[in-house]
Amino acid sequence: MVIDTHKCVGCKDCVVACKTENSVPEGYCRDWITEEARGAFPTIQLELRSERCNHCENPPCVHCCPTGASHVHEPGGVVLVTHEKCIGCKACLGACPYDARFINPEGYADKCTFCIHRVEKGLDPACVSVCPTHCMTFGDIDDPLSKVNQLLASRRHHTLLPEAGTKPKIYYLT
Amino acid sequence: MTELFTLKHNPLVDPAMHIWAWQIPVYLFLGGLVAGLMILSGYHIIRDRYDTDRPHGHYVTAPMLSVALLSLGMLALFFDLEHKIEVWRLYMTFEVTSPMSWGSWILLLVYPVLIASALLNFQEAQPRLAARYPTVAGVAEAMRSRPGVASLIGFANIALGAGLGIYTGILLSSLAARPLWSSALLGPLFLFSGLSTGAATLHMLTHIEKGEDNSYGDFLVASMVGWIRPKHGEHEGAVKLAHADNGFLTIELSILMLFLINLSGSSAAGHDAAALLLTGPYAAVFWVFVVGSGLVIPLILQGLQAANRIRPTMIPALLVLVGGLVLRFVLVYAGQASHWPRIAGF
Structure with missing residues (x-):
């Protein structure tokens, strides 16, 4: 997923769409908005980011899971949790440097699924489909001709906490 | 800013x-x-x-x-x-x-x-x-x-x-996402802490264990006074255990120091994590109950016992057990409080 931080206005439509689409319990969220400001007046810079699970290529949450509930879904490399297999040990919550997971009130570890149920039908994730500024682009990073790759080739971008070594798959255009 | x-x-x-x-x-x-x-x-x-x-x-x-x-x-x-x-x-x-x-x-x-x-x-x-x-x-x-x-x-x-x-x-x-835990030294640290608490438990057993002819009431009395009064006839075993425990405690203290030195000198996140224990909100508990009464004081007391300068009692064993428990509490709680920098530095 590629997110253009110049287009994001922090309207939280993506948050509401995710909660509605995935019936996320009240008081919890699978995606959220972060505002990062830096510098000193009058040269302050602001970045608005829609954040969620980074569906890392090297996912520590999957490596530490004792039951195999956390797994990488193929094809696509989406990190998912099989709810029925999760014992709620919370090791994955501790392993995620992005704090992207939480414990669903039903007892299992919960997080963004990239709306895999929609993607498998050829649709975009709910957050992408509702974004009023079209700041989010979802696609196949392994396809050199995909729109996400074209965007990454044409713009400066960064990921979150690359130093954690998890190889996150969400890129922010700056 | x-x-x-x-x-x-x-x-x-x-x-x-x-x-x-x-x-x-x-x-x-x-x-x-x-x-x-x-x-x-x-x-x-x-x-x-x-x-x-x-x-x-x-x-x-x-x-x-x-x-x-x-x-x-x-x-x-x-x-x-x-x-x-x-x-x-x-x-x-x-x-x-x-x-x-x-x-x-x-x-x-x-x-x-x-x-x-x-x-x-x-x-x-x-x-x-x-x-x-x-x-x-x-x-x-x-x-x-x-x-x-x-x-x-x-x-x-x-x-x-x-x-x-x-x-x-x-x-x-x-769980490398928590910088305080991101060290392979935790394995040997917990192993030697386990050995020292295991030796302390055996040490306590030598003081309170029921003799063959004792009644249950004697056992209870022995349990209560054992931690201040040595049991007769078990000095040799107690001294051996004190020796062993001091060995484990010395290694544990060395690993703990290496762990903190390593963390302090690593990344900014590691430095901040070590500061949680050294000077931060967990410092008082860490220095008093883990390092002080959990490692240094038992080392001194058991050293004096082994040299026959003081009578062997259950006190150092009790301190080691409390120190071992507090070590886990401090590391689990402070570890959760430690985190990578949240800014992306765009």
């Missing part, structure tokens, strides 16, 4: 992670203690296997105590699970990259080895119980008559004890 504002608000995770409460430190402490007891028992079983004249009270008491303590620890772990009904799934798979999966299977192997260890000296240490349960005594005798079996049980105790002790540390260090 960098400022971060987020709307994220998940319980247990935001604003600061607190996914693990008392259950995990208690489990790690009891697991480490049992690991220490197993290694010490294994060593004694191998060393004393031909010495049938000595009553080996501890060799029955220690494994049975281990079974009870480990069960308590696993109960604490079970209380921590959020999806308790699915706990059986731990034993439906083996996940090679998951320390928790390794630990689940190690724990399953530990129980039969502990019971076999208790049986090995059952007849000599508990003659009345042996007379009451002749079948158990028969099995115990059959095991005892084969030196190879005793050796096997001894080595199994050491191997599984080491595995269990190291695993309790690796469990945390595998």
Whole structure:
């Protein structure tokens, strides 16, 4: 997923769409908005980011899971949790440097699924489909001709906490 | 100036992670203690296997105590699970990259080895119980008559004890997202802390264990006064245990120092994590209960006992046990408070 931080206005439509689409319990969220400001007046810079699970290529949450509930879904490399297999040990919550997971009130570890149920039908994730500024682009990073790759080739971008070594798959255009 | 504002608000995770409460430190402490007891028992079983004249009270008491303590620890772990009904799934798979999966299977192997260890000296240490349960005594005798079996049980105790002790540390260090835990030294640290608490437990047993002719009332009195008054006739054993415990405590203190030096000199996140213990909100508990009364004071007291300068008592053993428990609490709580820098530095 590629997110253009110049287009994001922090309207939280993506948050509401995710909660509605995935019936996320009240008081919890699978995606959220972060505002990062830096510098000193009058040269302050602001970045608005829609954040969620980074569906890392090297996912520590999957490596530490004792039951195999956390797994990488193929094809696509989406990190998912099989709810029925999760014992709620919370090791994955501790392993995620992005704090992207939480414990669903039903007892299992919960997080963004990239709306895999929609993607498998050829649709975009709910957050992408509702974004009023079209700041989010979802696609196949392994396809050199995909729109996400074209965007990454044409713009400066960064990921979150690359130093954690998890190889996150969400890129922010700056 | 960098400022971060987020709307994220998940319980247990935001604003600061607190996914693990008392259950995990208690489990790690009891697991480490049992690991220490197993290694010490294994060593004694191998060393004393031909010495049938000595009553080996501890060799029955220690494994049975281990079974009870480990069960308590696993109960604490079970209380921590959020999806308790699915706990059986731990034993439906083996996940090679998951320390928790390794630990689940190690724990399953530990129980039969502990019971076999208790049986090995059952007849000599508990003659009345042996007379009451002749079948158990028969099995115990059959095991005892084969030196190879005793050796096997001894080595199994050491191997599984080491595995269990190291695993309790690796469990945390595998969660690299928390800079405080991101160190391979946690494995040996918890192993030697387990050994020191195991030796302290045996030390306490030498003070309070019931003699053959004592009544239950005497045992209770001995339990109550044992920590201030030495028991007659057990000085040699107590001094040996004090020596062993001091060795473990010295190594534990060295590893703890290396762990903090390594962390302080690593990344900014590691430096901040070490500061939580050294000067931050956990510093008072860490310095007073872990380093002071948990390591340095017992080292001095047991050193004086070993040199016959003071009478051996249960006090240093008690301090070591409290220090070991607080070490787990401090590391689990401070570890959750440590985190990578949240700014992206765009």
